[in-house]
Amino acid sequence: MMVPTPDRPGVGVFIACSLDGFIARPDGAIDWLLAQHAAAPPGEDFGYARFMAGVDALVMGRKTFDSVLGFDPWPYAGKPVHVMTRQRHFAVPPARQAEARLRHEAPGALLAALAAEGVRRVYLDGGELIQAFLREDLVDELTVTTVPVLIGQGRRLWGPLPADQAWALEAVRHWDCGFVQTTHRRQRTDQPRTTSPA
Numbered sequence: 001m002m003v004p005t006p007d008r009p010g011v012g013v014f015i016a017c018s019l020d021g022f023i024a025r026p027d028g029a030i031d032w033l034l035a036q037h038a039a040a041p042p043g044e045d046f047g048y049a050r051f052m053a054g055v056d057a058l059v060m061g062r063k064t065f066d067s068v069l070g071f072d073p074w075p076y077a078g079k080p081v082h083v084m085t086r087q088r089h090f091a092v093p094p095a096r097q098a099e100a101r102l103r104h105e106a107p108g109a110l111l112a113a114l115a116a117e118g119v120r121r122v123y124l125d126g127g128e129l130i131q132a133f134l135r136e137d138l139v140d141e142l143t144v145t146t147v148p149v150l151i152g153q154g155r156r157l158w159g160p161l162p163a164d165q166a167w168a169l170e171a172v173r174h175w176d177c178g179f180v181q182t183t184h185r186r187q188r189t190d191q192p193r194t195t196s197p198a
Ligand SMILES: NC(=O)c1ccc[n+]([C@@H]2O[C@H](COP(=O)([O-])OP(=O)(O)OC[C@H]3O[C@@H](n4cnc5c(N)ncnc54)[C@H](OP(=O)(O)O)[C@@H]3O)[C@@H](O)[C@H]2O)c1
Pocket: 014, 015, 016, 017, 022, 023, 024, 027, 028, 029, 030, 033, 060, 061, 062, 063, 064, 065, 067, 084, 085, 086, 087, 090, 104, 105, 106, 107, 125, 126, 127, 128, 129, 130, 132, 155, 156
């Protein structure tokens, strides 16, 4: 589990992508993911509930927020949702104003503000947003569930980075339906990969 520091919450990603690295089609559709999920064992949540239980808030891109607005029931009950947008005219629909709050800070400033608000672990969601946080090296844990389909084009999970980043493998799980899930933890230079014997 991602570890908070005094300056910012721990940041974790829990996301599904196609074999070719897309989280949605170009128009945002995730029909291919829902079709794959339909082949999964009934009741299998691929560790989602456990991951959710470990976070106290969500930070999501405005486009992901748009796509979850219609979900009924609201999937994040009890967890504040912070929606990042650069638009000043965008507003949270009245039905979701109790659950979601717009944030206009840059990633680092938002995390500092959340730490000051007492948030210790956040679930970061949305491809563009994950890329933005990765560019600033602000992600601590990555759980990616790869589903066995190529969709050829779409919205990417991964993007350019200013420098390489080393990640330590924490766990690999796979299911008969063909899903493969990896969890990686960011390996920073001040965190040795293994503890040396004394
Ligand atoms: N496969 C999965 O598990 C999964 C998970 C989540 C989402 N999805 C799908 O992915 C799609 C959405 O992902 P996406 O990558 O297209 O977009 P996204 O990351 O959800 O949202 C992008 C938007 O977030 C805001 N944003 C991004 N970086 C920002 C920054 N540094 N500062 C402030 N605001 C920033 C901007 O909003 P403004 O344009 O308002 O300024 C930007 O347009 C949806 O179709 C959703 O269904 C799939």
